[in-house]
Amino acid sequence: MTAGNLDATDSRTLPGFFDALADGDLLGGVCADCEQVLLPPRPACYACGSRAVDVEPQSREGRVFSYTEVHTPPPAFAADAPYTVAVVELTDGGRLLGRVAADYADVAIGDSVELTVREPTAAEREVALDYETDWPVHIFELR
Amino acid sequence: MPEPVIASVGASSLGRTDLPGRDLFSVALAEAFDGLPDPAELVEAMYVGNQSESYEHQIMYGTLLAEWAGLRHVPAERVEGCAAAGALALRHAVKDVRNGEHEAVLACGVEKMTSAGTSGATDALSAAFDRALEQRSGITAPSQYALLAKRYLHETDATERDLAEIAVKNHANAARNPRAQFPKEIDVATVLESAPIAPPLKLYDCAPVGDGAAVVLVTTAELAADLDCPQVRIAGTGASANNIAVAERDMTDIAGARIAAETAYEEAGIDAAAVDIAEVHDAFTVCEALLAEAAGFAPAGTGYQSYQAPAERADGWTDVQLSPSGGLKARGHPIGATGLLQALEAYEQLTGGAGDRAVEGAETALLLNEGGVADAVTVGHVLTTAEAP
Numbered sequence: 001m002t003a004g005n006l007d008a009t010d011s012r013t014l015p016g017f018f019d020a021l022a023d024g025d026l027l028g029g030v031c032a033d034c035e036q037v038l039l040p041p042r043p044a045c046y047a048c049g050s051r052a053v054d055v056e057p058q059s060r061e062g063r064v065f066s067y068t069e070v071h072t073p074p075p076a077f078a079a080d081a082p083y084t085v086a087v088v089e090l091t092d093g094g095r096l097l098g099r100v101a102a103d104y105a106d107v108a109i110g111d112s113v114e115l116t117v118r119e120p121t122a123a124e125r126e127v128a129l130d131y132e133t134d135w136p137v138h139i140f141e142l143r
Numbered sequence: 144m145p146e147p148v149i150a151s152v153g154a155s156s157l158g159r160t161d162l163p164g165r166d167l168f169s170v171a172l173a174e175a176f177d178g179l180p181d182p183a184e185l186v187e188a189m190y191v192g193n194q195s196e197s198y199e200h201q202i203m204y205g206t207l208l209a210e211w212a213g214l215r216h217v218p219a220e221r222v223e224g225c226a227a228a229g230a231l232a233l234r235h236a237v238k239d240v241r242n243g244e245h246e247a248v249l250a251c252g253v254e255k256m257t258s259a260g261t262s263g264a265t266d267a268l269s270a271a272f273d274r275a276l277e278q279r280s281g282i283t284a285p286s287q288y289a290l291l292a293k294r295y296l297h298e299t300d301a302t303e304r305d306l307a308e309i310a311v312k313n314h315a316n317a318a319r320n321p322r323a324q325f326p327k328e329i330d331v332a333t334v335l336e337s338a339p340i341a342p343p344l345k346l347y348d349c350a351p352v353g354d355g356a357a358v359v360l361v362t363t364a365e366l367a368a369d370l371d372c373p374q375v376r377i378a379g380t381g382a383s384a385n386n387i388a389v390a391e392r393d394m395t396d397i398a399g400a401r402i403a404a405e406t407a408y409e410e411a412g413i414d415a416a417a418v419d420i421a422e423v424h425d426a427f428t429v430c431e432a433l434l435a436e437a438a439g440f441a442p443a444g445t446g447y448q449s450y451q452a453p454a455e456r457a458d459g460w461t462d463v464q465l466s467p468s469g470g471l472k473a474r475g476h477p478i479g480a481t482g483l484l485q486a487l488e489a490y491e492q493l494t495g496g497a498g499d500r501a502v503e504g505a506e507t508a509l510l511l512n513e514g515g516v517a518d519a520v521t522v523g524h525v526l527t528t529a530e531a532p
Contacts, residue, residue, distance in 0.1 A: 014275050017275075018275075038391075039276075039390075039391070040275065040276065046386055046391070065294070065390075065394075066290040066291070066293045066294040066297070066394060067290070067293060068286050068289035068290055068292075068293055068341045068342055068343075068344075069286075069339070069341060069342055070281055070282070070283055070285075070286045070341055071338070071339050071340055071341060072261065072265060072283060072285060072340055072341070073265070073281055073283065074262070074265050074266045074269045074278075074281065074283060075262045075265075075266055076266075076281075077281040078262075080281060083281060085280055085281065085282055085286055085290075086290075087290055087389070087390040087394070088390075094391075095390040095391055096276065096390055097276060097277050097280060097282065097290075097388065097389070097390040098276070098280050099280050099281065104342065109293070109294075109297050124279075132279070135275075135279075137279065138276070138280075
């Protein structure tokens with residue numbers, strides 16, 4: 001797969017990735033040479049440098065790898081604080097950071113979670129850049 | 144190949160100041176050139192480490208500070224790499240002198256972080272993280288490092304109390320540093336009982352927001368001798384980028400920092416055991432633990448013992464002293480200037496200018512300056528005394 005003809009429908013671009021995510025499909029890059037999972041997909045593998053990157057659907061289930069609670073948010077998210085964020089290791093091997101729809105005290109390393117997707121709220125659209133306005137927001141829910 | 148040395152250093156006061164960035168720079172420059180010819184008579188190029196235009200709505204910092212130094216018509220540019228910008232500027236100056244392009248280059252750093260309060264700084268710093276998935280999830284600098292800290296405490300025997308002890312140690316060092324933003328000792332209870340920022344990190348685990356500027360004059364050894372400056376050799380430099388998203392990295396083996404340190408050691412012809420003092424990027428207490436391991440000072444999982452006296456640490460630790468300046472935690476962390484403040488501390492330690500915080504017999508220093516969360520980019524430098532082998 002070459003990247004020379006990338007356009008916004010290609011899931012190795014952010015618009016392409018978020019279009020698929022809006023439909024509930026979490027796509028990852030998978031290196032054809034070393035099998036590294038890349039979230040989001042991109043033209044080159046960071047692990048081995050290969051540009052032979054396939055795009056494959058990824059499991060939305062995973063486990064909490066690390067987590068914390070944001071008490072001092074950026075101004076755009078002030079109304080949400082405190083909120084829980086985590087790095088999640090997905091079943092297919094990729095790792096992804098996102099919010100967790102649970103109180104910090106109710107989360108532990110190793111907990112099973114599932115990635116869900118929703119449309120951005122009016123407040124989120126307000127702070128989005130023009131090209132981000134319709135990008136969906138991903139949230140992890142405890143299983 | 145000419146050998147680059149640090150011939151002079153200077154800094155502004157650090158913390159909440161009433162001076163904009165260019166004026167902070169003027170203060171730092173005046174200290175560095177006290178007793179020397181004017182910059183226009185010496186300096187052939189300059190690099191300015193600067194994190195963000197959002198604090199002062201000002202880019203073109205290379206041009207601006209060159210002009211304010213009286214240096215029109217030299218090559219001058221801003222260097223960007225979040226909190227590693229200062230050491231990147233130093234690295235560029237080192238390379239220019241090494242390759243014979245210039246005999247004297249100014250490495251500068253400046254940040255006016257207090258211009259928009261804590262929320263302004265939080266917002267500006269969040270731009271260092273992946274926009275698409277991480278910024279849009281509301282991540283911040285403290286919460287990024289909290290993810291590392293949570294994982295580190297999970298994988299090792301370290302406790303929140305150990306991290307607090309690192310802050311206590313660095314405040315004790317800063318209490319003897321007249322340049323420090325917080326020159327005062329604190330106790331463990333103060334850290335443990337401070338406000339939660341992003342658990343397990345609390346307020347006193349975090350380096351402060353503050354203003355500051357620093358200047359390091361890099362020259363050939365010959366020029367420094369002609370100027371009769373005490374000189375410190377820049378024996379090695381190394382740098383490494385790593386993933387923008389911390390989620391995709393090894394969160395406890397800080398590979399980029401390890402590569403930057405090892406590259407600098409190799410250039411200097413030393414190993415980690417030869418390092419007497421290290422200024423590492425303790426933006427948060429856990430960083431000092433992680434970087435002690437990445438730099439080869441401590442076996443994996445024992446870096447948190449950095450606050451202990453060398454004889455008390457686990458087998459395999461070197462006898463290095465970490466963050467004699469007080470570190471980012473207590474000396475201060477004006478983002479773009481930090482890498483140069485690290486170099487300033489090493490210069491003072493290695494030239495007998497560190498007063499009563501001097502580490503006895505120190506001849507070799509490692510500097511590790513990071514930008515983004517952890518090793519998104521890391522720059523390492525090895526500095527040695529002029530007499531060191």
